[in-house]
Amino acid sequence: MNIEIKELVFAYPNGVLALEGVTVGIPTGSLVAIVGQNGAGKTTLVKHLNGLLRPTSGLVQIGDWDTRQRSVAELANRIGFIFQNPDDQLFCRTVKEEVQFGPRSLGFENDRIETLVEAALELTELHEKASQNPYDLSPAWRKMVALASILAMDTPIVVMDEPTTGQDAVSIERISRIVQSLHGSGKTVIAITHDIDFCAENFERMIVMRQGMVVLDGPIQEVVAEREMLASTYVEQPQITRLAKRLGFSTIVYKPDDFIRVLHDS
Template sequence: MNIVIEDVTFTYPSGTHALRGVTLRLDAGEAVAIVGENGAGKTTLVKHLNGLLKPTTGRVLIGDWDTREHTVARMAARVGYVFQNPDDQIVERSVGEEVAFGPRHLGRTPAEQAADATAALEMVELVEHTKTHPYDLTAAQRKLVTLASVLAMRTPVVIFDEPTMGQDARGVALIGRIVDGLKAEGRTVITITHDIDFCAAHFGRVVAMADGQVLADGPAADVFTRADLLATTNVEPPQLVRLAQALALPRAPLTVEGFVETLKGSGGAGEQGSK
């Protein structure tokens, strides 16, 4: 289902203006990364997508639902949200119960709950910890538990807030495969991330934010080559983009394969730039 954000502003009770006229449209099945420095308004924005926050002005539509007209519990059937800190999300005493929590509150049968939980734990490679207390796991594993708890709900929209934080290379690769799997299923995937290389590898569209506003919105390859704009958001381009620019290549691919092809086809450009 499509997501429409129309001229949304949001002011916290403290008086902080966190969003300043944000307008975006995310079509069903898109993979979108939201980047920017801390305090840019990224988390505030995505909390509007499942109703945790309501716009001060403007509106947010998830399909045909206006988030102002539905509870967070009801919005959870459409939008799954993996928090940045797993300890803010975990409520049950075993991994299996935690992952089944969402399906249970969506009204699924016990058999469906068990099947959904098992499938999600298999995706994050934690099925052997079904009976383990979540706080007997590492912080990185707890992050995967909360990811599984959202996957088990099978929502059409999935939001990841800093999914790779605290993960080693194996964990990052695992999360990347999960993101690619969700994209293949046609689900909308949104991430907030400071891991720009992960973003470049798995997300085709990038929204760059600063001071509660959208500074850039477009294909990742376009946004990540705008060094002047990224500097205002304290975001560095991906490593491959920086290398391509240093070699004066005609374009800046976001994948190793694309980089190699560009290097081969650049003739003397890459060789000259490397000198």
């Protein structure tokens, strides 16, 4: 399911312009990271995908749907959205009920709900915690519950707002596996992240925002090379890219294994 965003402008009621004409196309199956400084408009942009915000002008299309003509509930069939703060989206008494809520609300049949919930608990490694109250879990695990509750909705597009914040190394690896699994099943994954290393190692395309505009958009390889443009929106190059540059490598690398390969060949 393709996403088309054309000339999107969004102004808050007080007149503050949060998006100043964003045009982006995201084809089915894309693996896209959105980066940029705090307040650049990243969350504002993705909130247009599921109708939480409506364009002041311009167009947002999800497949053949224009978001202006669809309710948030309808858009939930196509876009799964994991909030930055899991506490904004959790309300059930147990982890399992929480994960069942989405697919139930979408009116899926019981068998399908069962299968989806099982798969979501499996991917997020929440099986043992299924009967606990989400608010008895640590914030890091609550984020997993939020993730599971969206995975179970089986939407063709999954949006994650800051999936790695407050997560330790083990959970960041788990999130990488989830991203790869979604990608493997043909879904579109869009993540907002400040973790440029996570982004470089797990995504294919990077969109860089600054002050309500897209300033860079392309394959990771090309975008991470633009040190000055990234710095202008408070983003650093990946650690491996910086290391390679200090050592005078002529090629751009951003993954530990690629670094070792280039070092070995030189």
